[in-house]
Each structure stands twice: as structure tokens, then as C-alpha cells.
Amino acid sequence: MDYLLALDQGTTSSRAMLFDAKARVCAMAQREFAQHFPRPGWVEHDASEIWQTQLACARQALAEAGVSPAAVRAVGISNQRETTVLWERATGRPVGPAIVWQDRRTADICDRLRGAGEAERICERTGLELDAYFSATKLAWLLDHVPGARARAVAGELAFGTIDSWLVWHLSGGARHVTDASNAARTLLFDIHRQQWDDALLALFDIPGAVLPRVVASSGVLGACAPAVLGAAIPIAGIAGDQQAATFGQACLAPGMAKNTYGTGCFLTLNTGKQPVASRHRLLTTIGWQRAEGTDYLLEGSVFMAGAVVQWLRDGLGLIAAASDIEALAAQVSDSGEVVMVPAFAGLGAPHWDAYARGSLMGMTRGTTAAHIARAALEAVALQNADLLIAMAADGAEVKELRVDGGMTRNNLLMQLQADLLGVPVLRPRQTETTALGAAFLAGRAVGVWPDDAAIAAHWQLDRAFEPQASADWREALLARWHKAIARNRGWADGA
DSSP states (O other): OOEEEEEEEOSSEEEEEEEETTSOEEEEEEEEOOOBOSSTTOOEEOHHHHHHHHHHHHHHHHHHHTOOGGGEEEEEEEEOSSOBEEEETTTOOBSSOEEOTTOOTTHHHHHHHHHTTOHHHHHHHHSOOSOTTSHHHHHHHHHHHSTTHHHHHHTTOEEEEOHHHHHHHHHTTTOOOEEEHHHHTTSSOEETTTTEEOHHHHHHHTOOGGGOOEEEOSEEEEEEOOHHHHSSOOEEEEEEEHHHHHHHHTTOOSTTOEEEEESSSEEEEEEEETSOOOOSSSOEEEEEEEETTEEEEEEEEEESOSHHHHHHHHHTSOSOSSGGGHHHHHTTSSSOTTOEEEOOBTBBOTTTOBTTOOOEEESOOTTOOHHHHHHHHHHHHHHHHHHHHHHHHHTTOOOSOEEEESGGGGOHHHHHHHHHHHTSOEEEESOOOHHHHHHHHHHHHHHTSSOSHHHHHTTOOEEEEEOOOSOHHHHHHHHHHHHHHHHHHTTTTSOO
16 A cells, blocks of 8 residues: 655644545644744744654654555645745754744835835746745845844855745755745745746845755655654655645646635635736736646635634634634624624735734624624635635636635535635535645655546545525625725724
């Protein structure tokens, strides 16, 4: 039996899943790790804790399945994107905190570059908005604020990477400093058309090239685990950022196919094939995956707060004891009682791109209950995604159906709200942990476990289709109230 080990390193937890050649889950292990918020708008992780939790999960999954490391054909990696790590090459120790993709501390750097007229040039080369979400300004901040870091980086003593690079470095015992094209494309430093690091962008952000990883294919053997790490020299054969991996895991392998992942945030991606499609409505053009047969591109909309909203209701407000409780609480009322939540805790992503927006609850009365707030939270998740689909349609990329994945898709009320607000069927597969599955597929294709993409697509199975049931008038009224609330949140933290 062939096995694939998928390492799914997310924003709030590390996970490892062991799949067999029929794409069945043989074992799964997951561990949460600490979230650090040292100042308003700042979000940090301890990169060493990320590695330790990820390693522990990998070992636990193998042990629970009773599978020898020698029986694992390959390791695949999916990772939270844009989160930035800077470490010493000599020791493998981070020189500062990992700055998380949600972090807004570099919004002022983006403002200065935008004021200098650089946003259009950056977008043309990278397909990305000029925003603190991406890695370049986070890396520049570390180089400028960690004592001695810039000089050490220029001297070649330090290495930069997104989380995939950090994991591969440690898996390989420091032998490999690489990233794949899907993660490189999220840094603001990578030309997605020429598919290489861009010298002009490196100069613009003042990033020394000596810190950069080598860019490798998303599916292909790039090295091996050091035997002491997992017990065998298992090939590392797949890397993709979490949303690209989920798109691959959802078998959205043909142009026009779309998926949405409901995790900490929401990320709606549409396969556009071998050609990048430039958005006129502030969506992102990004690399899906790079393989020997070519590069596939995606059109993407990013929502910063989805599952994190439920986490906040649980941990911040204490309205629910467990994340899964929100569905029953929200179902106690038939609507939100005109309460609107704008979950701009980390600013607003696509298509608004406002780093200074902040979260709010509006429309409350003395009759407002916890159930109304819970339902408003679920509506907010669905409404943010509706904005993305509206923008895609305006770009000429109309979505006919939406495949969904991630932990929140187990919430039937949310999925029905989503179908009603989008006006298209929402399709939930039997396997909703498609991020890890995509990493396994990419690794498995590289080592011949699956001979072609058709063999991968054959594993996709429908669990439930949510068909739109609401009227167009209901949808338009809810969207109008939502956009009214968005307008009142814009620029809240800009100092004015």
C-alpha cells in the first residue's frame, strides 16, 4: 500500500494527515499553538512552536496508523500563506517573531509606496494589491527592527521564508532552502509572468536577494526528510500555499472551476488555466501551481475573518462554549433582527482592501440577543464571499457552482445562507479537509501514486448540494444593508 503524508500547517493549528492511494484518511493529528497580539493590529507566531507542533503531529499520525515511515512514498506540504519567518542559517533559529498574514503593522509602508505611485507597477508584475497582507513589507520590517538583521542578511547569514520554506528547512535538516511558485507569488517580490524573483521589486522593498529561497515546482521531488526527523529519508514532493492546495484537492483542475475554503479566513479561487487574468475589481491574480507540464493561474478573493469570527465569539465574548455551537444558537432566530456584523478585525480584504477598517456590530436594539449576534456573524461570513463572487462576475468570470471545504462547511445553516446569497449551488464534498488532500495529491502525482489528473478528479465525491432558496429581493436587501455597514467602517483606524 502506498501512503502520502500531508502536513497542513494552518494559522491556528498544525495538522498531519496520512492518506492511502485511494485518497482515504488513515490517520490525523492536530495541535493548536499560541496566537500573540502584542499591539492592536499586530499578530505574531512563534516559528519554533509551529515546527514543534507540526513535527509532533506528523509523528503521531504515523504512529496511530501503525505505518512505517519507509512505507510513505512522499510528504506534501500546505501552509498558511504570507506569514513571514527570518532565521539563522547556522542554527535554524528564528531571529524574531513570525509575522502573520493578518498583521497590519506595515500598512504605513504600503501607504507611502502607494503615494509614490508604485501600486500599479507592483500589481502588473505580481498580480497582487499593495497591502500589508503580503510578505515583502513584513520581511522589510524584520530586517529593520531586529538588531543587526539587515547586515547579517546582506552577508548571507539569514534566511527568509514563508511557512513552507521553514518546514522544508527543518524536515531536510537544513539541507534545503526552497519555496514553490504558489507561495513565492504571495510575497510581492515575484514576477508571476516571468516566474522569477524580480530585482526591481527587491530594490523597491529593500530586500537583499541573499535571504531568498530557491523557487521549485509545486509538484516534484525537491529533497528528502533527514532520516532522524521522521525515521526515514521520505521524499518531499509537493508544496502549495493552503488555498492553492485546497483548489487542487477540490479537483478544480479545469478553467472555470471554483472553490471556497472556510478556515480562519475565506479564500475563493477560480481556475483560469494557463493564462493569468488581470482583475479590474481588485481581486488577486496568482499562481495556482507550477508543474512540469506548465503553470496554472487562479483569480482569488481573500476574506480575512471567517472561522476567526466564531473563535472570537467563543474566546472573546464567551457567547458559545465550542465553535460548533454557533449553528444551534444562530438557528434560534429566523433572521439577525437587522443586526449587522462587519468582522474587519484585521482590516478588510478583497474587494475593499482597507487596512484601516475595524470590526463593528451595528443595528442592535434592546431586543437583540446572543442568537441575533450569532446569526449576524454567519451572515457576515457569507456576505463577504458574496462580494467576491460579484467582483468575479464583473471581471467576466462568472461562477456557475461553488465547491466548498474547510471546517465551517459542516455548518449547514451557513452553507444554505451562502447558497442563498450567491444564487448558485454550493457543493460540499465528502472530504472537506481538501487542503491536506491537495498537498497529498501534489506529492502523489510527483512520485506516480496517481498517474494523471483524471485519477485525482475521480476521488472527488459529493456529500450535499445546497441549492439557492431565497428570493432576489431578500438577497438584494441584505447586500444593501451590508454595504451600508461597510461604508461606515472604512478608514476607522487611520488616525483621522
